[in-house]
Amino acid sequence: MQVATMSNPMILAGLKTGEIDIGIGRMSDPELMTGLNYELRFLNR
Numbered sequence: 001m002q003v004a005t006m007s008n009p010m011i012l013a014g015l016k017t018g019e020i021d022i023g024i025g026r027m028s029d030p031e032l033m034t035g036l037n038y039e040l041r042f043l044n045r
Contacts, residue, residue, distance in 0.1 A: 012036070014020065
């Protein structure tokens with residue numbers, strides 16, 4: 001297992017290409033997340 005810190009666009013790109021298996025981060029624009037499965041696990045109010 002490797003842990004890396006990167007921006008949301010980099011995480012999304014890695015997930016889409018298969019370079020990354022899982023990403024944890026802030027919710028991005030849903031249009032940028034097309035083709036990915038995601039779950040909202042925390043809501044900051």
